[in-house]
Amino acid sequence: DAKTTQPNSMESNEEEPVHLPCNHSTISGTDYIHWYRQLPSQGPEYVIHGLTSNVNNRMASLAIAEDRKSSTLILHRATLRDAAVYYCILRDVKGGRLASGTYKYIFGTGTRLKVLA
Amino acid sequence: SAVISQKPSRDICQRGTSLTIQCQVDSQVTMMFWYRQQPGQSLTLIATANQGSEATYESGFVIDKFPISRPNLTFSTLTVSNMSPEDSSIYLCSVEDRGRGVDTEAFFGQGTRLTVV
Numbered sequence: 001d002a003k004t005t006q007p008n009s010m011e012s013n014e015e016e017p018v019h020l021p022c023n024h025s026t027i028s029g030t031d032y033i034h035w036y037r038q039l040p041s042q043g044p045e046y047v048i049h050g051l052t053s054n055v056n057n058r059m060a061s062l063a064i065a066e067d068r069k070s071s072t073l074i075l076h077r078a079t080l081r082d083a084a085v086y087y088c089i090l091r092d093v094k095g096g097r098l099a100s101g102t103y104k105y106i107f108g109t110g111t112r113l114k115v116l117a
Numbered sequence: 118s119a120v121i122s123q124k125p126s127r128d129i130c131q132r133g134t135s136l137t138i139q140c141q142v143d144s145q146v147t148m149m150f151w152y153r154q155q156p157g158q159s160l161t162l163i164a165t166a167n168q169g170s171e172a173t174y175e176s177g178f179v180i181d182k183f184p185i186s187r188p189n190l191t192f193s194t195l196t197v198s199n200m201s202p203e204d205s206s207i208y209l210c211s212v213e214d215r216g217r218g219v220d221t222e223a224f225f226g227q228g229t230r231l232t233v234v
Contacts, residue, residue: 036223043121043209043225044160087159103213104150105223107160 004088004108011114012078020073020111022088027068032091034105035062035073037084044087044107047073078115085110119144119214121226129232130200137196138229140210145190150211151183154228160209166193200233207231 005023012018024033032051036044048055048062050071055062061074075082087110091103120143130136140149148167152160163183164172172185186194197204207228213221 032220034222041227043211043227044223045225046222049220049222085159103221104162104165105211105213106162107152109159 018075119224123226127230146212
Protein backbone atom coordinates (compact mmCIF):
# COMPACT_ATOMS: atom_id res chain seq x y z
CA ASP A 1 0.00 0.00 0.00
CA ALA A 2 1.25 3.46 -0.86
CA LYS A 3 2.35 5.43 2.19
CA THR A 4 1.81 8.99 3.34
CA THR A 5 3.91 11.05 5.73
CA GLN A 6 2.49 13.92 7.76
CA PRO A 7 3.74 16.01 10.68
CA ASN A 8 2.41 14.71 13.98
CA SER A 9 0.98 18.03 15.07
CA MET A 10 0.52 21.66 14.05
CA GLU A 11 -0.85 24.78 15.66
CA SER A 12 -2.69 27.68 14.15
CA ASN A 13 -4.28 30.85 15.37
CA GLU A 14 -8.00 31.27 14.90
CA GLU A 15 -9.06 33.12 11.73
CA GLU A 16 -5.69 32.47 10.07
CA PRO A 17 -4.98 30.12 7.15
CA VAL A 18 -3.54 26.67 7.83
CA HIS A 19 -1.42 24.65 5.45
CA LEU A 20 -1.26 20.94 6.29
CA PRO A 21 1.42 19.12 4.28
CA CYS A 22 1.52 15.50 3.16
CA ASN A 23 4.28 13.60 1.40
CA HIS A 24 3.42 10.62 -0.76
CA SER A 25 6.52 9.95 -2.82
CA THR A 26 5.45 6.40 -3.80
CA ILE A 27 2.13 7.51 -5.28
CA SER A 28 1.16 5.75 -8.48
CA GLY A 29 -0.37 7.43 -11.50
CA THR A 30 -3.96 6.54 -10.73
CA ASP A 31 -4.01 6.99 -6.95
CA TYR A 32 -6.37 9.68 -5.74
CA ILE A 33 -5.30 11.84 -2.80
CA HIS A 34 -8.00 11.97 -0.13
CA TRP A 35 -8.14 14.02 3.04
CA TYR A 36 -10.30 13.13 6.01
CA ARG A 37 -10.51 14.64 9.43
CA GLN A 38 -11.54 13.19 12.75
CA LEU A 39 -13.10 15.48 15.30
CA PRO A 40 -12.91 14.43 18.96
CA SER A 41 -15.13 11.42 19.71
CA GLN A 42 -16.29 11.18 16.08
CA GLY A 43 -15.64 8.92 13.15
CA PRO A 44 -13.55 10.40 10.33
CA GLU A 45 -15.30 12.64 7.82
CA TYR A 46 -14.45 13.48 4.25
CA VAL A 47 -12.78 16.81 3.55
CA ILE A 48 -11.58 16.85 -0.03
CA HIS A 49 -9.87 14.77 -2.68
CA GLY A 50 -8.03 15.21 -5.97
CA LEU A 51 -5.98 13.49 -8.62
CA THR A 52 -3.74 16.02 -10.39
CA SER A 53 -5.32 19.46 -10.36
CA ASN A 54 -5.87 21.69 -7.37
CA VAL A 55 -9.34 21.39 -5.90
CA ASN A 56 -11.58 23.69 -3.91
CA ASN A 57 -14.74 23.02 -1.95
CA ARG A 58 -16.64 24.73 0.83
CA MET A 59 -14.45 23.17 3.50
CA ALA A 60 -10.95 23.52 2.12
CA SER A 61 -8.57 23.63 -0.83
CA LEU A 62 -6.18 20.95 -1.96
CA ALA A 63 -2.93 21.90 -3.65
CA ILE A 64 -1.20 19.03 -5.42
CA ALA A 65 2.44 19.25 -6.47
CA GLU A 66 3.18 18.91 -10.16
CA ASP A 67 4.99 15.60 -9.62
CA ARG A 68 2.16 14.48 -7.27
CA LYS A 69 4.64 13.42 -4.63
CA SER A 70 3.22 15.84 -2.12
CA SER A 71 0.05 17.78 -1.41
CA THR A 72 -1.17 20.45 0.96
CA LEU A 73 -4.57 20.82 2.56
CA ILE A 74 -5.44 24.47 3.02
CA LEU A 75 -7.97 25.69 5.54
CA HIS A 76 -8.47 29.33 4.58
CA ARG A 77 -9.63 30.59 7.98
CA ALA A 78 -9.18 28.19 10.85
CA THR A 79 -11.90 28.11 13.50
CA LEU A 80 -11.95 26.37 16.84
CA ARG A 81 -14.24 23.78 15.28
CA ASP A 82 -11.46 22.81 12.88
CA ALA A 83 -9.38 21.35 15.70
CA ALA A 84 -9.10 17.69 14.69
CA VAL A 85 -6.74 15.04 13.38
CA TYR A 86 -6.31 15.40 9.62
CA TYR A 87 -5.48 12.31 7.60
CA CYS A 88 -3.98 12.28 4.13
CA ILE A 89 -4.85 9.01 2.39
CA LEU A 90 -3.96 7.57 -0.96
CA ARG A 91 -6.92 5.70 -2.27
CA ASP A 92 -4.93 2.69 -3.30
CA VAL A 93 -5.92 1.45 -6.73
CA LYS A 94 -3.37 -1.23 -7.51
CA GLY A 95 -3.04 -2.76 -4.10
CA GLY A 96 -6.45 -2.03 -2.73
CA ARG A 97 -8.90 -2.22 -5.58
CA LEU A 98 -11.41 -4.87 -4.79
CA ALA A 99 -13.44 -6.83 -7.28
CA SER A 100 -16.49 -4.63 -6.81
CA GLY A 101 -14.63 -1.47 -7.82
CA THR A 102 -14.41 -0.06 -4.34
CA TYR A 103 -11.14 0.79 -2.71
CA LYS A 104 -9.42 0.36 0.59
CA TYR A 105 -8.64 3.46 2.59
CA ILE A 106 -5.39 3.01 4.49
CA PHE A 107 -4.82 5.66 7.14
CA GLY A 108 -1.43 7.11 8.04
CA THR A 109 -0.61 8.69 11.37
CA GLY A 110 -2.33 12.01 10.62
CA THR A 111 -1.68 15.56 11.83
CA ARG A 112 -3.30 16.79 15.02
CA LEU A 113 -4.30 20.41 14.41
CA LYS A 114 -4.65 22.67 17.41
CA VAL A 115 -6.39 25.99 16.87
CA LEU A 116 -5.60 28.75 19.33
CA ALA A 117 -8.23 31.34 20.21
CA SER B 118 -24.35 9.77 0.94
CA ALA B 119 -24.48 6.95 3.44
CA VAL B 120 -25.55 7.25 7.06
CA ILE B 121 -24.09 4.61 9.36
CA SER B 122 -25.40 3.54 12.76
CA GLN B 123 -23.30 1.47 15.11
CA LYS B 124 -24.45 -0.36 18.21
CA PRO B 125 -23.44 -0.31 20.98
CA SER B 126 -21.79 3.08 21.14
CA ARG B 127 -19.71 1.92 24.09
CA ASP B 128 -19.36 -1.07 26.38
CA ILE B 129 -17.29 -2.34 29.26
CA CYS B 130 -16.66 -6.06 29.09
CA GLN B 131 -14.99 -8.72 31.18
CA ARG B 132 -11.89 -10.38 29.81
CA GLY B 133 -12.55 -13.72 28.19
CA THR B 134 -15.99 -12.73 26.92
CA SER B 135 -17.06 -11.70 23.41
CA LEU B 136 -18.83 -8.62 22.10
CA THR B 137 -20.71 -8.28 18.82
CA ILE B 138 -20.86 -4.84 17.24
CA GLN B 139 -23.59 -4.05 14.76
CA CYS B 140 -23.33 -1.72 11.77
CA GLN B 141 -26.41 -0.60 9.86
CA VAL B 142 -26.26 1.51 6.69
CA ASP B 143 -29.18 3.44 5.25
CA SER B 144 -28.37 2.41 1.67
CA GLN B 145 -27.21 -0.71 -0.09
CA VAL B 146 -23.44 -0.93 -0.36
CA THR B 147 -21.20 -3.59 -1.79
CA MET B 148 -18.35 -3.45 0.66
CA MET B 149 -18.26 -2.65 4.35
CA PHE B 150 -15.03 -2.09 6.24
CA TRP B 151 -14.12 -2.57 9.88
CA TYR B 152 -11.38 -0.53 11.54
CA ARG B 153 -9.77 -0.49 14.95
CA GLN B 154 -8.47 2.66 16.57
CA GLN B 155 -6.37 2.10 19.65
CA PRO B 156 -6.10 4.92 22.18
CA GLY B 157 -4.30 7.91 20.70
CA GLN B 158 -3.59 6.07 17.46
CA SER B 159 -4.71 6.19 13.86
CA LEU B 160 -7.20 3.81 12.26
CA THR B 161 -6.10 0.31 11.31
CA LEU B 162 -8.13 -1.67 8.80
CA ILE B 163 -9.22 -5.04 10.22
CA ALA B 164 -11.15 -6.50 7.29
CA THR B 165 -13.45 -5.88 4.37
CA ALA B 166 -16.83 -7.57 4.29
CA ASN B 167 -18.56 -8.44 1.04
CA GLN B 168 -22.14 -9.62 1.11
CA GLY B 169 -22.43 -13.34 0.50
CA SER B 170 -18.79 -14.25 0.96
CA GLU B 171 -16.20 -14.51 3.70
CA ALA B 172 -14.54 -11.34 4.89
CA THR B 173 -11.00 -10.51 3.77
CA TYR B 174 -8.69 -9.86 6.70
CA GLU B 175 -5.64 -7.60 6.81
CA SER B 176 -2.30 -8.81 8.03
CA GLY B 177 -2.34 -9.31 11.79
CA PHE B 178 -6.07 -9.96 12.05
CA VAL B 179 -7.68 -13.40 11.98
CA ILE B 180 -11.21 -14.68 11.62
CA ASP B 181 -11.16 -16.62 14.89
CA LYS B 182 -10.53 -13.43 16.83
CA PHE B 183 -12.69 -11.07 14.75
CA PRO B 184 -15.47 -13.03 13.03
CA ILE B 185 -17.55 -10.89 10.70
CA SER B 186 -21.00 -11.45 9.27
CA ARG B 187 -22.50 -9.71 6.27
CA PRO B 188 -26.01 -11.11 5.78
CA ASN B 189 -27.26 -8.39 3.41
CA LEU B 190 -26.25 -5.19 1.64
CA THR B 191 -27.07 -2.87 4.55
CA PHE B 192 -25.84 -4.71 7.63
CA SER B 193 -22.70 -6.23 9.12
CA THR B 194 -21.46 -7.39 12.50
CA LEU B 195 -17.98 -7.62 13.95
CA THR B 196 -17.37 -9.85 16.97
CA VAL B 197 -14.39 -9.33 19.22
CA SER B 198 -13.80 -12.77 20.72
CA ASN B 199 -12.14 -13.90 23.92
CA MET B 200 -11.35 -10.34 24.83
CA SER B 201 -8.31 -9.12 26.70
CA PRO B 202 -7.45 -5.60 27.90
CA GLU B 203 -5.35 -5.16 24.73
CA ASP B 204 -8.59 -5.22 22.74
CA SER B 205 -9.71 -1.99 24.38
CA SER B 206 -10.16 0.30 21.38
CA ILE B 207 -12.67 2.12 19.27
CA TYR B 208 -14.08 -0.07 16.52
CA LEU B 209 -15.44 1.72 13.46
CA CYS B 210 -17.57 0.60 10.57
CA SER B 211 -17.12 2.25 7.18
CA VAL B 212 -18.59 2.08 3.68
CA GLU B 213 -17.81 3.69 0.37
CA ASP B 214 -20.64 5.52 -1.31
CA ARG B 215 -21.24 8.46 -3.60
CA GLY B 216 -20.67 11.78 -1.88
CA ARG B 217 -21.82 15.21 -2.91
CA GLY B 218 -20.02 14.99 -6.24
CA VAL B 219 -19.73 12.28 -8.85
CA ASP B 220 -16.93 10.42 -7.16
CA THR B 221 -17.10 8.15 -4.13
CA GLU B 222 -15.87 8.75 -0.62
CA ALA B 223 -15.69 6.80 2.61
CA PHE B 224 -18.31 7.22 5.30
CA PHE B 225 -17.77 6.20 8.90
CA GLY B 226 -19.92 5.34 11.85
CA GLN B 227 -19.44 7.05 15.19
CA GLY B 228 -17.58 4.04 16.50
CA THR B 229 -17.95 1.61 19.39
CA ARG B 230 -15.73 2.38 22.36
CA LEU B 231 -14.79 -0.92 23.97
CA THR B 232 -13.13 -1.22 27.36
CA VAL B 233 -12.03 -4.66 28.53
CA VAL B 234 -11.44 -5.09 32.26
